[in-house]
Amino acid sequence: MLHAGHSILRVLFAFITIPVTIAISMFAFAQGFFISLAISAVVFIVSYFIVQAYQRFNKRKKFGLSKSEYNHIEAQLLEANESLRQFNRLYSSVRSISGFKQLYEMSRLAKRIISIVKSNPAKFYNAEIFFYSHLPSAAELTEKYSYLSKQPIKDTEVHIALQRTRDTLADLLESMEKDLRQLLAADIEDLKVELDFVKKTARRSDRKVEEEI
Incomplete structure (x- = not known):
């Protein structure tokens, strides 16, 4: 970290x-x-x-992290980076344009989440499921999707498997978007509070100026 x-x-x-x-x-x-x-x-x-x-x-x-917490989060980040490298090696080989766009967006979200947690390790607990499930599942499914998409035989069974994989990856993309929103929720709330404070301070200053005039 x-x-x-x-x-x-x-x-x-x-x-x-x-x-x-x-x-x-x-x-x-x-x-x-x-x-x-x-x-x-x-x-x-x-x-x-x-x-x-x-x-x-x-x-x-x-x-405010204990040594064991810090070490655990650091280990999870290392695993996440490895999953992301595996993911990135595979998604660029997908031949479908829609599939490429989908996987590219997942990679972008994953990088952002990892970067946020690396900068603020305490936020790990707001996105544990991303590290334990969403990213590893995305990497595993992408590997299978890449393998199937390269096969010369495209019978009904292969097409069905590819479509199911795309659907599952779409669900994972939505889940990762939620993970990112969860990470940013506290920051957004803090920003709202700060903006409200600034507005109230500005209004008090304006009233004070008007009273003096």
Whole structure:
């Protein structure tokens, strides 16, 4: 759940330790250059993981998550990204234009949901069913749909199976749209409250100005 900026910060911080460690090792402890370089490499690795642990701790604290909750959500995000990669590998091979549009929209929704939860891990609990059911089911069905759509034989049974799969994927698309709305519901409500506050403040200011006039 840590983003690229966190990784860059870790590397930069750890990288700074290399010349410092070499200088201390060579001049304070009279160690040779290669020994000092080896020590600095160890310090670099240790520093990297210490900073990573500190960043993870800060993020857990920010969103009020326990260590086990954070680790569970992180694991679910990793699985979701893997399902999304599998999904993306397959949907582009679907030959039907309508099928492609449908799967493209599902991919877009899935990316958005994953991105929101990655930024705010506490929101995971507002979209658990997406991670446990909707996305994995979409990936699995897309694999079967892609396989069937490529078959040279298109008899009645295959057409029926393809249509049923499309119908189920359409239902999943609606479910994923609901998942996204559920994730955004609290933000929308907060925005409404803030807008109401701004409007009330503006009205009070206008009345005050009128009274002074």
